Amino acid sequence: MSDDHARPIPQRGGSDARGGDDVFVVDTRRGARGAGRGGRGAPPPPPPPAASAPVAPPAAATAYDELGRPVRPGAPPSGGGRPPSAPQTPRGPRRPGGARRGLRTVVLLLVLWLVFLVATPAHAWTQVAREDTTPGGDRPKAAAGHTYLLVGSDSRKGLTAEEQKELGVGRDDGGRRTDSIILVHTPSGSGKPVVVSIPRDSYLEIPGEGKNKVNAAFAIGGPKLLAETLELATGLPIDGYVEIGFGGFASVVDSLGGVEMCVPRDIEDDKAHIDLKKGCQTLSGKDALGYVRARYSDPKGDLGRAERQRQFLGAVMKQAATPSTVLVPWRWWGFTHAAASGVVVGEDTSLVDTYRILTTMRKVSGGEALGLVVPISSTNASTSAGSSVLWDDERADAFFAMLREGEPLTEPPPGTDGEPAG
Incomplete structure (x- = not known):
């Protein structure tokens, strides 16, 4: 046993009776393993350090949880007691550069689209044929609002012989006649716009030609004489003129992909080249042209045809203003240029005048404009021009005095429903 681990214990009474041997206490708590390896114990523990100034504990490293949030010292780990994940570098705020670029792109596309919407009809307007349609003679004084003359003619301009045959309009014999005559009046103040159908067999005074059917004025002197005849009959100054022919009408309808129309009854008309069944359906350009031209199959004759013409023109303009037309570039381009x-x-006649005409026709289908017929006393009067319509x-x-003076109209005036008086 090593002397390093024994220390004497002094006896109170000095030596004992057995001869005064010293008594030793051996400490076997340390170095037991060393003793088993040859009797050598482990070295004694180092002495405690000398007293000195207190040393500050090392700063604790900042810990973060799995979401990158700093964890306060001593706080329980998040996630049901799971140990915190390895520290993560917190992400800074996103830079707004990408969002600004996206916003600029959207604004640019919107501006380009608006430019296209405006530039397309403006370009089409440059393709429109023009004619001197200003009436001659003594013209009426200025009236409230604006009044325009809208004419559907039998012009076959741009149609080949095959197309004329397909549409059933016959060959061009050199004459010029009207299939529809409409006055479009936009008020200067309150009240609804008015679309007035003028029966083409109306028996009127034609300046310099005596009395005849109003259609004869167009055949004799074209738009100028027709406008002068209507100014004399109504007292309204004609502020603009738009004429659409057979081929143009069919092309406009086809450019829209057809027009939805609710046919009130079965219509079979060999002269108009149509055989339509009652019910709502999409009419092609050919069927649409026959629908607005059909006269002999209509019990109301020319008055019935005038009513269908107003309704269909309103439906065309309503279709033209829908997103399916305006928001489809090739359809918007096709419609505007087919019309032109x-x-x-x-x-x-300015582009603004034309816009007023077209928007008024659109309002007819929605009830925002009044679709009327000039008051009539007879639809089959015997005259020097044959069977005629008398006002x-x-x-x-x-x-017409109400229109000239700007009296607001919200309901059809007496006699404008197309029914003869009496």
Whole structure:
């Protein structure tokens, strides 16, 4: 046993009775393993350090949880007691450069689209045929609002012989006749716009030609004489003129992919080249042209045809203003340019005037404009020009006076429903 681990214990009474041997206490708690390896114990523990100034504990490293959030010292780990994940570098705020670039792109595309919407009809307007349509003679004084003349003619301009045969319009014999005559009046103040159908067999005074059917004025002197005849009959100054022919009408309808129309009854008309069944359906350009031209199969004759013409023109403009037309570039381009290629406008008729006409026609289908017929007293009067339509002069004068003076109209005036008086 090593002397390094024994220390004497002094006896109180000095030596004992057995001879005064010293008593030793051996500490075997340390170095037991060393003793088993040859009797050598482990070295004694180092002495405690000398007293000195207190040393600050090392700063604890900042810990973060699995979401990158700093964890306070002593706080329980998140996630149900799981140990915190390895420290992560917190992410800084996103830079706004990408969002700004995306916003600029959207704004640029919107601006380009608006430019396209405006530039397309403006370009089409440059393709429109023009004609001097300003009436001659003594013209009426200025009236409230604006009044325009919208004519559907039998012009076959741009149609081949095969197309004329397919549409059933016959060959061009050199004459010029109207299939529809419409006055479009936009008020200067309150009240609804008005679309007034003028029966083409109306028996009127034609300046310099005596009395005849109003259609004869167009055949004799074209738009100028027709406008002068209507100014004399109504007292309204004609502020603009738009004419659309057979081919132009069919092309406009086809450019829209057809037009939805609810046919009120079965219509079979050999002269108009149509055989339509009752019900709502999409009419192609060919069927649409036959629908607005059909006369002999209609019990109301020319008045029934005038009513269908107003309704269909309103449906065309309503279809033209839908997103399926305006938001589809090739359809918007096709519609505007088909319309431009098939119309004739007056030299003094502006793009704004044309816009007023077209928007008024659109309003007819939604009830925002009044679709009327000039007051009539007879639809089959015997005259020097043959069977003719006579106006109800008293009611017609009162009606046109209301338009001239700007009286707001919200309901059809008496006699404008297309039914003959009496």
